[in-house]
Amino acid sequence: MGTFLDMRTSQNASNPFTATLSTFATNPSLIGVIGLQTRSVANPIVKLEGTIGIQADAVTFATLTVLFARGTTNPTGGTIVYTAVVGIPTLTGVIETSPQIVTVCGADLLAPAAAETVYTMLAYASTDATRIGPESFQGIAARTT
Secondary structure (H helix, E strand, O other): OOEEEEEEEEEEEOOOOOEEEOOOOOOOEEEEEEEEOOOOOOOOEEEEEEEEEEEEOOOOOEEEEEEEEEOOOOOOOOEEEEEEEEEEOOEOOEOOOOOEEEEEEEEEOOOOOOOOEEEEEEEEEOOOEEEEEEEEEEEEEEEOO
């Protein structure tokens, strides 16, 4: 049976807004940051989940890549612990204007024994896209013994 250690949420936006989403894998947009206090427990189980609302400006199939990273708030640093590539549907020959809400769940099963571990949610698109909200990133840590 697991023992609860910590749970945190980074609520970047709960209301509609407009911001450009990066199209560069080498410089993804920072969506959220949390610090989970894992109390120096060896091999904690860390479950991560994030939501992002986007609107793709494309007439062809587009993708959204969501990354969960451990160890830094720097978008180009840290260790990527989970990657999800999600297809964003568009209409052939017509620019899709309806928003897409994407939720991604992942885990860090190799989390270090540390007093606190920082996690970031990052994202980038394969084509021009706009972040429109909501944006939320949360994590929960547990000990297995």
